[in-house]
Amino acid sequence: xxxxxxxxxxxxxxxxxxxxxxxxxxxxxxxxxxxxxxxxxxxxxxxxxxxxxxxxxxxxxxxxxxxxxxxxxxxxxxxxxxxxxxxxxxxxxxxxxxxxxxxxxxxxxxxxxxxxxxxxxxxxxxxxxxxxxxxxxxxxxxxxxxxxxxxxxxxxxxxxxxxxxxxxxxxxxxxxxxxxxxxxxxxxxxxxxxxxxxxxxxxxxxxxxxxxxxxxxxxxxxxxxxxxxxxxxxxxxxxxxxxxxxxxxxxxxxxxxxxxxxxxxxxxxxxxxxxxxxxxxxxxxxxxxxxxxxxxxxxxxxxxxxxxxxxxxxxxxxxxxxxxxxxxxxxxxxxxxxxxxxxxxxxxxxxxxxxxxxxxxxxxxxxxxxxxxxxxxxxxxxxxxxxxxxxxxxxxxxxxxxxxxxxxxxxxxxxxxxxxxxxxxxxxxxxxxxxxxxxxxxxxxxxxxxxxxxxxxxxxxxxxxxxxxxxxxxxxxx
Amino acid sequence: xxxxxxxxxxxxxxxxxxxxxxxxxxxxxxxxxxxxxxxxxxxxxxxxxxxxxxxxxxxxxxxxxxxxxxxxxxxxxxxxxxxxxxxxxxxxxxxxxxxxxxxxxxxxxxxxxxxxxxxxxxxxxxxxxxxxxxxxxxxxxxxxxxxxxxxxxxxxxxxxxxxxxxxxxxxxxxxxxxxxxxxxxxxxxxxxxxxxxxxxxxxxxxxxxxxxxxxxxxxxxxxxxxxxxxxxxxxxxxxxxxxxxxxxxxxxxxxxxxxxxxxxxxxxxxxxxxxxxxxxxxxxxxxxxxxxxxxxxxxxxxxxxxxxxxxxxxxxxxxxxxxxxxxxxxxxxxxxxxxxxxxxxxxxxxxxxxxxxxxxxxxxxxxxxxxxxxxx
Numbered sequence: 001x002x003x004x005x006x007x008x009x010x011x012x013x014x015x016x017x018x019x020x021x022x023x024x025x026x027x028x029x030x031x032x033x034x035x036x037x038x039x040x041x042x043x044x045x046x047x048x049x050x051x052x053x054x055x056x057x058x059x060x061x062x063x064x065x066x067x068x069x070x071x072x073x074x075x076x077x078x079x080x081x082x083x084x085x086x087x088x089x090x091x092x093x094x095x096x097x098x099x100x101x102x103x104x105x106x107x108x109x110x111x112x113x114x115x116x117x118x119x120x121x122x123x124x125x126x127x128x129x130x131x132x133x134x135x136x137x138x139x140x141x142x143x144x145x146x147x148x149x150x151x152x153x154x155x156x157x158x159x160x161x162x163x164x165x166x167x168x169x170x171x172x173x174x175x176x177x178x179x180x181x182x183x184x185x186x187x188x189x190x191x192x193x194x195x196x197x198x199x200x201x202x203x204x205x206x207x208x209x210x211x212x213x214x215x216x217x218x219x220x221x222x223x224x225x226x227x228x229x230x231x232x233x234x235x236x237x238x239x240x241x242x243x244x245x246x247x248x249x250x251x252x253x254x255x256x257x258x259x260x261x262x263x264x265x266x267x268x269x270x271x272x273x274x275x276x277x278x279x280x281x282x283x284x285x286x287x288x289x290x291x292x293x294x295x296x297x298x299x300x301x302x303x304x305x306x307x308x309x310x311x312x313x314x315x316x317x318x319x320x321x322x323x324x325x326x327x328x329x330x331x332x333x334x335x336x337x338x339x340x341x342x343x344x345x346x347x348x349x350x351x352x353x354x355x356x357x358x359x360x361x362x363x364x365x366x367x368x369x370x371x372x373x374x375x376x377x378x379x380x381x382x383x384x385x386x387x388x389x390x391x392x393x394x395x396x397x398x399x400x401x402x403x404x405x406x407x408x409x410x411x412x413x414x415x416x417x418x419x420x421x422x423x424x425x426x427x428x429x430x431x432x433x434x435x436x437x438x439x440x441x442x443x444x445x446x447x448x449x450x451x452x453x454x455x456x457x458x459x460x461x462x463x464x465x466x467x468x469x470x471x472x473x474x475x476x477x478x
Numbered sequence: 479x480x481x482x483x484x485x486x487x488x489x490x491x492x493x494x495x496x497x498x499x500x501x502x503x504x505x506x507x508x509x510x511x512x513x514x515x516x517x518x519x520x521x522x523x524x525x526x527x528x529x530x531x532x533x534x535x536x537x538x539x540x541x542x543x544x545x546x547x548x549x550x551x552x553x554x555x556x557x558x559x560x561x562x563x564x565x566x567x568x569x570x571x572x573x574x575x576x577x578x579x580x581x582x583x584x585x586x587x588x589x590x591x592x593x594x595x596x597x598x599x600x601x602x603x604x605x606x607x608x609x610x611x612x613x614x615x616x617x618x619x620x621x622x623x624x625x626x627x628x629x630x631x632x633x634x635x636x637x638x639x640x641x642x643x644x645x646x647x648x649x650x651x652x653x654x655x656x657x658x659x660x661x662x663x664x665x666x667x668x669x670x671x672x673x674x675x676x677x678x679x680x681x682x683x684x685x686x687x688x689x690x691x692x693x694x695x696x697x698x699x700x701x702x703x704x705x706x707x708x709x710x711x712x713x714x715x716x717x718x719x720x721x722x723x724x725x726x727x728x729x730x731x732x733x734x735x736x737x738x739x740x741x742x743x744x745x746x747x748x749x750x751x752x753x754x755x756x757x758x759x760x761x762x763x764x765x766x767x768x769x770x771x772x773x774x775x776x777x778x779x780x781x782x783x784x785x786x787x788x789x790x791x792x793x794x795x796x797x798x799x800x801x802x803x804x805x806x807x808x809x810x811x812x813x814x815x816x817x818x819x820x821x822x823x824x825x826x827x828x829x830x831x832x833x834x835x836x837x838x839x840x841x842x843x844x845x846x847x848x849x850x851x852x853x854x
Contacts, residue, residue, distance in 0.1 A: 087778075088754060096756045103760055279752070403635055405647065409516045412523055412628040420708045420779055451754050455708060455777040462764045462774070467572055467612065470768065471761045475579065476723030476740060477792045477812070478536055478586055 005031045005079070007332050008095050008108040009325075010086055010274060013041020014318045015310025016114035017069045018325025019332075024076040026333035031079045031106055033086055033097060035454070039070045041116050041310075042136060043318040045144040046070065061204070062143070062318075069322070081106075087452035087461070089113075089274050093305060098456055102463030110305045110332045114325055115271035117289065117311040118424045121157075122266045122375050123383050123393075126228030131235050135161040135265030142168040150261025154237045156180035156225050157265040159369035163208035165263055166217060176217045177259045180239050182246050182266070182375070183368055184222040194364030197357045198319070224375075225264060226253050234260045245374035267369030269428055271312040275301055276449025284441040286370045287363065288314030290428060291446045298331035298348065299324055307331060315369065317362025323355040376432035385433075386426040388419020396430055400437045406445040407431050420455050423447045484510045484644070486829065487663055487673035489651045489687060491515075492522035493815060494808045495679025496634040497822025498829075500556075502677075503643040505830045510671055511643055512663065514650035518631035520750075521681050524784040525815045526704055526738030528726045529562065529623040531592040532569040532719045534813040535792065536583075539590035541836065545817035549625050552819075557640060558633040560625040561731070567622025567717040568602050569594075570769060571615040576721035583721065584617040594619045608713045608770050622717040624728045624736075627815060646671070654690040661805070675804045675829065682747045682787040684795075684809045691802045694846040695795065697810060700786040701745040702738065703758055705766075708779045709733030713772040725765050735773060737766040743783040751783025788812070795841035796825055807841050 007023050009016045012034035020032045032039075040046045044066025073080070084097040084104065093111045097104050119136040121127060131150070133141075135157055138149040142165065151174045155166045158181060166176045195202040212219055226240035226248065237259055241252030268289050272282060275293035281302040282291045292314040293301045299309050309328040310321035330348050333339040339347070379385060381394035391414045399413040407430060410416055416430050417423030423430075427447055434444040488499040491513030499511040511517075529549055534542040546564075553559035569584075571577040584594045594617050602616035603609050638645050650666040660674040678687045685697040710733055718727040725739035741762040745751040759781060767773045787810040789795055794812070799805035808825045811817055824834040 088756060088759075090753050090756065094756070103756075105756060399632070402632065403639075403645075403647075404632075405516065409519065409631070412519065413632045415628075418780070420777070422780065451759075451781045452778050455779050457777045458707065458763060458767055459774040461760060461778060462767050463760075465764050467768060470764045471757060472722060472765070473724055473741065474722075476533060478583060 003106055005029045005108040006336055007110045008106055009112045011114035012039040013116050014322035015325035017073045018322040019112045019309055019329040020078045021072050021076045022326040022329030023332055024078050026338050033081045033084050035085050037082055039073055040066045047144055085454050087456040098460035102460055112307040112309055112328050113274040113312055114310045115312040117268040117270055119265045120267050120269050120428045122429055123379050123385050124225050125383055128387050132228055132262040135165055135263050138165045138263035148172045148174045149263050152177045152259055153261040153263050154178050154257055154259040155263050158182040160365050161265055167208045167211050170215050178257050179219040180223040181221050182224050191364040194360045198361040228262055246372040247374040248378050268315045270314055273453045278303055287367050299328040300331055315366035316359045320358040320362040323351050323358055326351050371428055373432050376429045385429050386416040388421050389415040391416040396433050400434055405438055407434055408448055410434055481672050484508050484673035486675040487671055488677040488679055490679035491517040492681055493818030494822050497819045498677055498825050499643050500637055500641055501823055501826030503641040509643040512646040512649045512651055516631055516647045517635050521784050521786055523628050523631050524782055525627045526726045526736055527625040527627040529816050530567050530717050531619050531621055532567050533723050536586040536590050539587055539592045541817040541820055544820040548819040556633050557637045560629040560633055562625040564623040565716050567619045568606055569617040569719045570613050571721045572612055577615045579721040580615055580617050606716045608772055610769055610771055624717055678807045681809055682785045695844045698788040699747050701743045701751055702784045702786050703741045703743045705737040705781050706779055707735045707776040710776040714770050718769055727766055745783055754781050789844050794839040795844055796821055797838040797840050800842035
């Protein structure tokens with residue numbers, strides 16, 4: 001499989017589908033690539049085809065929207081390469097991936113990176129224990145696999161996923177042992193004006209809160225996790241009250257909560273692997289989730305032919321992502337000369353208007369989830385920050401004290417971020433700790449973008465070959 | 479008020495510059511070392527860390543042997559090691575043509591003292607059981623090894639500070655003026671730094687640096703590709719290369735396997751290493767898997783590019799800068815990581831007025847005839 005297209009869209013979540021369908025509607029040849037079996041990304045993740053659906057399954061607006069988007073992409077005539085993992089994007093642009101058949105590549109003058117987001121977890125003692133999972137992982141289990149993450153999970157962290165996961169657990173027949181929300185009621189109230197921009201979603205959120213109350217699920221505000229430990233028959237969570245900056249209060253520890261699973265998430269970090277690899281310009285904005293590629297109102301990055309859309313361009317939620325994708329798709333059509341300036345303006349104006357409303361809601365949620373430096377600073381010295389390489393907070397502090405001034409130097413000195421997760425899990429906490437010492441996240445810098453964008457299996461990368469298939473360069477000098 | 483006058487300023491904080499600075503500081507000179515980035519984060523911190531004689535240029539073998547010893551004893555003389563490991567090394571031939579190459583290259587290196595012998599495939603597999611059954615012939619060397627080059631910067635930084643050298647990371651030198659019985663280094667966004675002596679140790683940026691002094695010595699820039707895998711079970715224990723030198727392969731104690739060999743990527747001194755060339759990445763990893771078939775089990779975790787400097791004759795330039803008193807240059811050493819600590823010592827000895835243990839590499843042979851007049 002290989003070929004040339006007008007546009008390659010990387011990621012088939014709401015942003016990618018919006019981009020691809022829009023670009024197709026203006027006559028562009030489009031390829032959509034995604035690691036998953038089908039469209040949907042995380043929010044609209046599909047149930048595996050082999051799964052039967054219960055007739056009495058509760059109606060789910062996400063499911064309906066996801067199915068609609070899936071249908072629209074299929075109908076658009078865009079080429080799709082699902083179950084393909086992109087390992088490199090080269091300038092110009094060439095996209096290299098591996099599928100089950102081995103290495104493949106495609107080319108296009110335009111690429112839209114619609115790569116979504118990674119969940120962030122600020123470490124606490126016990127965060128690497130089996131049974132402690134991300135909120136996003138819990139949603140995958142619930143939505144796609146139709147499995148409970150636990151029968152009586154503790155759901156902790158911040159943002160709208162807390163209530164969404166807790167209610168989904170109730171729907172599935174479990175009952176959360178507790179919901180621990182780092183935000184206070186005041187933080188949620190502050191978000192209210194923005195919530196009014198999407199009354200449907202605000203009502204849905206309100207419905208969740210009512211459900212939790214009716215079911216008797218304890219919800220603790222301004223509360224985080226001090227520690228999780230293993231017990232004879234599960235896990236015990238020590239909750240801890242926090243201040244407005246999410247700093248644990250000195251006498252804040254509460255009674256242990258017995259549980260069978262901890263689902264915890266401290267917000268979302270935009271996936272910038274592709275724009276970093278290509279060295280587009282980035283800026284740090286905590287309210288958008290961290291480092292994001294700079295882009296204009298039509299989602300053009302600083303590099304010609306490279307566009308971003310969706311949470312990867314700054315956390316703003318699935319509804320905004322879909323509209324951002326449409327705008328990026330329109331921009332590509334215009335930049336490739338398939339859409340005149342006036343026609344582009346006519347098509348883009350209503351989308352921009354809808355985006356403004358959707359973005360207002362999504363960004364309010366993103367602010368609730370933004371990483372607070374005091375939270376990262378509260379990690380204890382002997383707590384592992386980089387779980388791939390077992391690097392503790394203490395080792396990071398020691399390296400910073402010894403002169404490591406940015407995250408890449410820290411990486412070289414401690415191996416923090418060198419493991420198979422490629423720094424996705426530890427990056428935000430580590431950078432926040434370095435920033436404390438050097439003054440700002442800007443000064444602490446961001447991980448240098450490296451291929452492969454995801455770890456790539458050697459057998460798929462190398463494919464079937466003989467010695468003659470290896471293009472040996474000329475011998476090194478004697 | 480004028481800035482303090484250092485005895486020596488070293489521009490470029492890689493292994494060559496950092497060792498030179500360290501030895502000069504320990505020799506009693508008031509030393510400043512400047513780098514536009516952190517210490518040892520270019521070639522010195524991103525190379526494959528191979529401490530081999532199989533790939534070193536034949537005439538540099540005596541230097542590489544000393545460098546090998548220095549890395550293995552770094553915790554003693556440097557203060558902090560770079561996880562250097564001594565092991566055996568094999569260079570492999572898979573075709574009749576490569577067998578011939580192997581014989582010729584081993585013979586050339588033996589002449590310079592490398593204890594390399596040609597062994598049959600059966601012996602090679604006894605040394606390295608994970609080897610492919612396609613091996614036809616091997617060259618065996620008992621002196622080989624590897625280090626984790628990313629640890630280099632931290633080790634040198636601590637040693638330099640300990641020795642009293644002033645370490646200026648993030649200080650980009652943009653030019654040099656003469657006067658007041660010394661050099662004045664112009665620094666981007668900061669006050670100039672003054673020193674009586676100047677050591678240029680800028681790796682692939684040496685061509686530009688020598689230009690500050692009015693000299694023209696072309697330095698070619700190689701963009702070497704490196705690939706590291708995820709951890710996997712022990713699948714090899716030696717350092718492996720192939721007859722033509724285009725592979726280096728070793729497995730670290732943590733289980734990751736580093737694949738190098740100088741396959742080229744895209745980049746230049748101005749932009750650094752920019753992009754992997756997919757065909758070269760696939761070629762390099764195929765070669766690695768061909769040599770150790772078990773590598774098919776793992777995944778590639780990270781790919782990066784390191785810049786390597788090469789002069790017109792692919793031999794080092796280490797010594798006094800022609801026509802510019804009190805200015806010195808060090809760099810463009812093939813397999814420079816291996817011999818770097820030794821090369822730095824040799825230059826420091828020259829600057830300190832001691833007789834270097836081995837000959838240096840006079841840069842004047844590389845001067846382009848149309849060179850502009852030297853700085854006065």
